[in-house]
Amino acid sequence: MAHQNPTQLETALCMLINVFEKYAKQEGKKDTLTKKEAKTLLEKELPGMAGKNSDDGDKLLESLDSDGDNEIDFKEFSVFVICLLCCAHNNFFLNEIK
Amino acid sequence: MAHQNPTQLETALCMLINVFEKYAKQEGKKDTLTKKEAKTLLEKELPGMAGKNSDDGDKLLESLDSDGDNEIDFKEFSVFVICLLCCAHNNFFLNEIK
Numbered sequence: 001m002a003h004q005n006p007t008q009l010e011t012a013l014c015m016l017i018n019v020f021e022k023y024a025k026q027e028g029k030k031d032t033l034t035k036k037e038a039k040t041l042l043e044k045e046l047p048g049m050a051g052k053n054s055d056d057g058d059k060l061l062e063s064l065d066s067d068g069d070n071e072i073d074f075k076e077f078s079v080f081v082i083c084l085l086c087c088a089h090n091n092f093f094l095n096e097i098k
Numbered sequence: 099m100a101h102q103n104p105t106q107l108e109t110a111l112c113m114l115i116n117v118f119e120k121y122a123k124q125e126g127k128k129d130t131l132t133k134k135e136a137k138t139l140l141e142k143e144l145p146g147m148a149g150k151n152s153d154d155g156d157k158l159l160e161s162l163d164s165d166g167d168n169e170i171d172f173k174e175f176s177v178f179v180i181c182l183l184c185c186a187h188n189n190f191f192l193n194e195i196k
Contacts (some may be wrong), residue, residue, distance in 0.1 A: 009143035012113035013179075013186045019107045020187075045107035074187050078180045081111075085179065088111045089118075089172050 019045060020077050032071035035061045046084075117143060118175050130169035133159050144182075 006014065020033070023041040028034045033041065038061045042049070064076045072080075104112065118131070121139040126132045131139065136159045140147070162174045170178075 007143045007145070008113050009117045009139075009182075012110045012117070013183055015106050015110035015113070016183060017187050019110070041107075045105045047105070075184060078183050081183065082176045082180055084107075085111055085114060085176050086173060089115050 016081060020074060029071065032073045033061075033077065034071055038064075038072055114179060118172060127169065130171050131159075131175065132169055136162075136170055 019041070023037045023044075024031055024033050026037050026040070028037075035058055039058075042060055060080075061070070061072060064072050064080050066076055066079070067073075117139070121135045121142075122129055122131050124135050124138070126135075133156055137156075140158055158178075159168070159170060162170050162178050164174055164177070165171075
């Protein structure tokens, strides 16, 4: 990403990294999301998706924490992004058809 | 994505979908990338990464086309995005350390 004018794809990738960093640095290790950070990310970044149930952060962490270390690293976050991306893409197409 | 002010994460997801759509609709099926479209996407969206070798599009298509139908659908594109994302994140950290 050393160009003066980043492309749309490069900009989107940088934004995703920034989102992860923003919440990961709030407490504990700077490069992983704790339960609390995952919950905050969900609430702030996906307000339409986050339920009002207070254990959403815990559920998200459990489902994404594939190595079982009780934190979400960037690779695990990437899997989450893929899931969101495919859901968003499917909804986009459903809306196109309507 | 029905909010008036999309969050940074929602904006990034929309941008990724837009990038795919932009190139997928150019020829053939509207919801998949042909070899030519994949090559154009690579050249336009990742100018720093694309080599000058004219078969880059072919190589990209071969490596991502997991179902072997000679086209890249959105799920296959998502896998490409994850690879880019992890590479970009690693580079980001290397630059932080320097």
